[in-house]
Structures are given as structure tokens and as C-alpha cells.
Amino acid sequence: MASITIRNLDVSIKEKLRLRAAAHGRSMEEEVRLILGELGNAIPMATPAMSTTIRASGSLSGRRILLIIGAGIAAYKCLDLIRRLRERGAQVRPVLTKAAEEFVTPLAVGALAADKVFTELFSREDEHDVGHIRLSREADLIVVAPATADLMAKMASGLANDLASAILLATDKRVLIAPAMNPRMWNHPATRRNRAMLQKDGIRFVGPNKGEMAESGESGDGRMAEPLEIVAAIEGLLARRQKPLAGKTIVMTSGPTHEPIDPVRYIANRSSGKQGHAIAAALARLGATVRLVSGPVTIPDPEDVTVIHVSTAREMRDAVEQLLPADAAIMVAAVADWRTANEAGEKIKKKPGEKAPALQMIENPDILAGVGHSKSRPRLVVGFAAETQDLLANAKRKLDKKAADWIVANDVSHATGVMGGDRNAVRIVTRLGVEEWPDMSKEEVAERLAAKIAAALQTVEV
Numbered sequence: 001m002a003s004i005t006i007r008n009l010d011v012s013i014k015e016k017l018r019l020r021a022a023a024h025g026r027s028m029e030e031e032v033r034l035i036l037g038e039l040g041n042a043i044p045m046a047t048p049a050m051s052t053t054i055r056a057s058g059s060l061s062g063r064r065i066l067l068i069i070g071a072g073i074a075a076y077k078c079l080d081l082i083r084r085l086r087e088r089g090a091q092v093r094p095v096l097t098k099a100a101e102e103f104v105t106p107l108a109v110g111a112l113a114a115d116k117v118f119t120e121l122f123s124r125e126d127e128h129d130v131g132h133i134r135l136s137r138e139a140d141l142i143v144v145a146p147a148t149a150d151l152m153a154k155m156a157s158g159l160a161n162d163l164a165s166a167i168l169l170a171t172d173k174r175v176l177i178a179p180a181m182n183p184r185m186w187n188h189p190a191t192r193r194n195r196a197m198l199q200k201d202g203i204r205f206v207g208p209n210k211g212e213m214a215e216s217g218e219s220g221d222g223r224m225a226e227p228l229e230i231v232a233a234i235e236g237l238l239a240r241r242q243k244p245l246a247g248k249t250i251v252m253t254s255g256p257t258h259e260p261i262d263p264v265r266y267i268a269n270r271s272s273g274k275q276g277h278a279i280a281a282a283l284a285r286l287g288a289t290v291r292l293v294s295g296p297v298t299i300p301d302p303e304d305v306t307v308i309h310v311s312t313a314r315e316m317r318d319a320v321e322q323l324l325p326a327d328a329a330i331m332v333a334a335v336a337d338w339r340t341a342n343e344a345g346e347k348i349k350k351k352p353g354e355k356a357p358a359l360q361m362i363e364n365p366d367i368l369a370g371v372g373h374s375k376s377r378p379r380l381v382v383g384f385a386a387e388t389q390d391l392l393a394n395a396k397r398k399l400d401k402k403a404a405d406w407i408v409a410n411d412v413s414h415a416t417g418v419m420g421g422d423r424n425a426v427r428i429v430t431r432l433g434v435e436e437w438p439d440m441s442k443e444e445v446a447e448r449l450a451a452k453i454a455a456a457l458q459t460v461e462v
């Protein structure tokens with residue numbers, strides 16, 4: 001396999017590469033391979049093992065993070081979190097609670113962090129060497145992941161009977177927690193009280209997410225945020241550089257549309273809006289001004305996003321037109337292709353002896369194609385293609401028909417569970433080729449796509 005020596009590159013190229021890699025959440029070598037891949041060279045991506053050895057001076061360069069790992073099954077995700085933080089240039093000093101050692105070993109944590117792992121409150125050696133007061137102060141940020149119900153309760157009531165809780169009580173630094181617990185524990189009145197108390201004390205939260213628990217058959221709020229979400233939250237608190245999408249305006253659509261049959265009935269689809277809303281939130285975290293036109297969904301509005309709620313495809317089109325011009329349009333909504341031509345003004349009644357009413361359908365406006373061909377076309381136009389067959393061929397056709405720059409293609413066959421579910425495996429179809437992403441959570445897809453959009457808007461000039 002060809003080898004790439006980033007060190008030998010010209011300084012200005014290296015700087016651009018560093019920014020692009022950081023925006024994508026990749027190492028510089030992975031980024032180079034991707035660029036070459038896009039040019040048609042079939043060079044495979046770096047393996048995770050390779051990428052850990054390459055340390056880009058990234059968005060968290062020189063930042064010191066004290067990572068307190070609580071005792072939960074999600075503790076294993078901290079290994080990935082440490083790797084990703086170090087790839088971005090952060091120094092990670094790990095603290096394990098006694099019980100956390102049941103879930104991850106100090107050896108693995110220490111090897112990834114390349115630092116000593118602290119576990120004891122009254123360790124003669126550690127107190128002499130660093131001490132819990134110094135530990136709590138010699139960091140730019142304290143991150144608790146997973147934050148168990150027990151740790152949160154200790155924090156809320158100011159207990160300090162082990163190293164982790166003593167550090168949390170002694171610190172004068174900002175604290176970010178990533179809760180992880182069983183949904184019943186998360187929703188228990190005691191945890192609710194502790195949450196409110198911690199929020200009042202200025203503790204920042206990332207997650208938890210909704211999803212399957214480790215215990216079989218359990219699901220709900222309580223899954224720890226994914227490592228990339230935690231990284232994004234840390235970057236939001238610590239990153240020195242300006243957010244990559246600051247000053248950019250992005251128009252989005254998300255969710256289904258409802259096309260009325262009569263005043264009480266409508267035609268809909270299974271879109272939950274989860275993927276579109278997650279992308280809107282991820283773009284906002286990168287500093288963009290996001291205006292989201294949402295069809296009827298049951299999930300909350302994403303944070304820091306202006307949401308315009310609509311019901312039908314025509315209302316969605318009108319709202320999108322009002323929001324142009326913009327720097328980018330990301331059209332994720334599952335817009336109904338057809339609506340009823342003969343919408344009844346009154347509820348259609350069942351009459352004895354009469355045949356079932358026939359629905360006549362007419363085509364809805366194609367919002368994405370409208371934006372793609374618009375006089376005020378944004379610099380970057382991205383569409384989605386939810387298909388159950390001929391995924392890539394259909395996506396490529398859509399690229400031209402709708403004048404889009406990228407089509408994010410996903411298989412929504414019933415068996416994939418994508419529609420309404422929490423995971424997604426997408427391919428990004430561009431005029432340069434197809435980028436295949438592994439199966440990941442919709443939040444991770446959102447993070448990666450937002451980073452890709454940020455990189456494109458930084459480089460594409462018209």
C-alpha cells in the first residue's frame with residue numbers, strides 16, 4: 001500500500017488539510033486517503049489502529065481533559081472517546097471509579113490515554129504526586145462519562161467519599177456529564193430532582209439518547225451519547241477556532257408530509273424526522289444559522305434551530321421558497337410524491353350500498369428539484385434518496401434530475417429498520433463517485449454529514 005508522509009507536505013497545504021480533517025473528525029492521513037479516493041484512486045481507508053498513531057494538531061490541541069469514567073456498561077465507549085479526543089490533540093487524564101474497573105481495565109484506559117490512570121482517593125503515591133485537588137484544577141474541562149445515577153446523586157448532594165466525587169466537589173472548572181442508566185432510573189423522581197439541581201449548578205449535559213439498553217427488552221431514554229456527540233459537546237465548550245459554519249445560513253426540510261383526504265383523514269409515511277432533525281442540530285452546533293421546515297413529527301425541535309412547522313408538501317415548498325437565498329439546502333423530508341386531487345371539504349361518509357370512494361391522486365411539487373433549479377440556488381444542494389431497490393442507480397438519476405450536488409442514499413426496506421429507527425447506513429453519491437459509510441447511529445450520520453457540509457462550504461466557491 002502506498003505510504004503518505006504528511007510531515008513532508010508544504011506548510012500551507014498541511015494547514016488546509018488539518019482544518020479539513022478536523023472538520024470531518026478524521027485524522028489527516030484518513031483525509032488524504034479520502035481525497036485520493038475521490039480522485040478515483042482506490043486506496044482503502046486507514047484502519048482504526050493506524051489512525052491512533054497519527055495525531056493531528058486538531059480542534060482540541062493542547063486542551064487538558066480530566067475524564068471521569070463511571071461504572072456502567074457504556075464505559076467501554078470511553079475507549080473510543082479517548083482515542084477521538086487525542087486525535088484532536090487533547091490530553092486526556094483518566095479517573096476510574098472503583099466500580100468502573102468492573103467494566104474497563106485501567107490498563108486499556110491508560111494505554112489509550114497514554115497517561116496514568118487515577119483510581120484511589122487516599123493513595124499515598126498519588127496524593128504525594130498530584131493530589132485530588134490538583135487533579136481537579138489542572139484541567140480545562142472535566143468530563144464524566146458515563147455519569148451513573150449514583151454519581152449524579154453524589155454530585156447533586158456534594159458527597160466526596162471517593163476520588164471521582166472528591167474531584168467533582170473540589171473543582172473550579174467546567175463540568176460536562178454524559179449520563180447513562182436504565183430509563184426507569186433516568187425518569188425516577190430522585191434522578192429528576194438531581195438533574196434539575198445539577199443544571200442549576202451549571203453542570204452541562206450531553207445526552208442521554210433514546211434507544212435499546214444493555215438489558216434485553218429494555219429501551220427508552222438512558223443510552224449514553226455516542227463518543228462523537230460527546231466530542232462535539234467538548235469542542236463546543238473548548239474549541240479555540242471559530243465554528244466552521246459561523247455566518248452560514250442553511251435551509252432544511254425534515255419529517256413526513258400529511259396530504260389530506262378529507263378534514264379528518266390524510267395520507268402519510270413512516271418518516272420520524274429523527275435523521276433530519278439530528279442533522280439540523282449538528283449543523284447548528286457547528287455555528288450555522290439553520291432554518292428547518294418540519295412536517296408533522298412527534299420529536300422535539302432541535303436546539304438552536306429555527307423551526308417552521310408545516311403539514312402538506314405545498315406548505316413545505318412555500319416555506320422553503322421564503323427561506324431562500326441560503327448557503328446550503330439540505331432536503332431530508334420524506335415529501336409525499338402525490339396528494340389527493342379531490343380533497344373532500346366534509347368528512348367522507350360511509351353509505352349503505354355505495355362503493356368505496358376512489359382516491360384520485362396528483363403529483364406534488366418537487367421541493368428539492370425546485371431548489372436545485374432555482375435562480376437563487378444555494379451553493380450546496382443536498383437531497384436524500386430513500387429507496388427499497390436499485391439504491392445507487394436511483395440516487396445517481398436523482399442527482400441530475402433534481403440538480404443536486406450530493407444525494408445521501410439509504411435503503412429503507414422494511415428489514416433495515418431505518419424508517420422510524422435510530423440507525424442508518426448511508427452512501428453519499430456525488431458527481432465524483434460514491435462514498436460508503438458504515439452502519440451508525442443517526443446522530444453519528446448527522447455529525448459526519450455536518451462536518452462534510454462544513455468542509456464543502458469552506459472550499460466550494462461559485
Ligand code: C5P
Nearest residue numbers: 331332333335365366367368383384385
Ligand atoms: O424522488 P424522491 O422522493 O425519492 O426524492 C427524495 C429527495 O427529494 C429527498 O431529498 C426529498 O426531501 C426530496 N423531495 C422533495 N419534494 C418532493 C419529493 C422529494 O423535496 N416532492
